[in-house]
Amino acid sequence: MNQQSHTSQTLDRGLQILEILASAPADMTISEIATTLDVHRTIANRLVTTLLNRHFLSRSLVGRYRLGTRLVCLAATIGGELRTIARPILMALNEETSETVHLVVLTGTDVLFIDAFESPRALRVASRVGRLLPAHATSVGKALLASLSDEELKALYPATRLEKTAPGTITNRSDLFKQVELVRRQGYSTSFEESEAGVGSVGVAIVDRNGAARAALSIAAPSSRLTPELPRLIAAAAQSARQIGEQL
Missing domain, CATH: 1.10.10.10 (Winged helix-like DNA-binding domain superfamily/Winged helix DNA-binding domain)
Known part of the structure; x- marks a missing residue:
């Protein structure tokens, strides 16, 4: 049938x-x-x-x-313990950097944005809570893909071409795998106009006490503002991810 x-x-x-x-x-x-x-x-x-x-x-x-708001409410029910632990740390990161901070989980080849604190600045990246975006087009997605084995990555991406969502999106599987290997070495990921024109971000995986990547967080900002602040934002994101992971 x-x-x-x-x-x-x-x-x-x-x-x-x-x-x-x-x-x-x-x-x-x-x-x-x-x-x-x-x-x-x-x-x-x-x-x-x-x-x-x-x-x-x-x-x-x-x-x-x-x-609408109902989707935000549904998204908020995902990862209850994770969100409870992460929220105060994300809020502190948002206050420290004055940029938009997101919490995401990996679902297949996408990432789901489950929490956020928006930048107070007039020119800012809006909250993406409730949205699904291709993992290969986001810093948080690449940070989480880096936690997978090569075999798991190949199973997730059997096709060589990837969806293009913005000017800088990675559209080739081999290029994505090279990026993932770089993320594994340096411990963080970046994205410049890969999911949306004019937007950049830094992403770091949140690894629990058992060594499993449970989620990832990002600091997102207009690309022009992110670039000169990159070293400071990478350090801040990594520290916050560690703080959350130590409690999971």
Whole structure:
């Protein structure tokens, strides 16, 4: 029997909308969502309205849609002990650096952003809590991929080409594996315009007392501001990751 006969097309389309908006660089209109989903505008409108009523989406004053607060609440339930331990340390890191700080976990070839403290500066990287991004396009993702064995990496990435999400995204598997090896040697990862134009970050894996990489944290900032502060931010991120890991 066809496996698709056991699935709900409506639910699948609703979940696709969440994924589309999670990876979109900006808020989207109903027409844009319908085009991306390849459905009639009426169908897209009905799906979006349902998600909006359940607070999985929110609507701007100009009629564009983004992920809603309900997803943030769901994301907050992931990694309960991890988040409880990490929160005060992430807050202190945010206050020390005045930059946006994220906590993420690896899920397949993606990273899920489960907590954040935003920079107080006017020009800043916004919180990505609740979003899924390709691991190869983020500093935190590469930091977590570096904790895997070569065999696990090859199993995760059987194809040689990788999805491009921004100007600097790594799009070749061999280049990714070289980056991962570099991260293993230096103990941290960087990303410059790999997930989003104009954004840079430093990522460090959070390793528990048993030596397992449980999560990763990042400090993200506009690329122009990150570069001159890189050594200081790397040291701060590494220290915070150690502090969290020592309690896990």
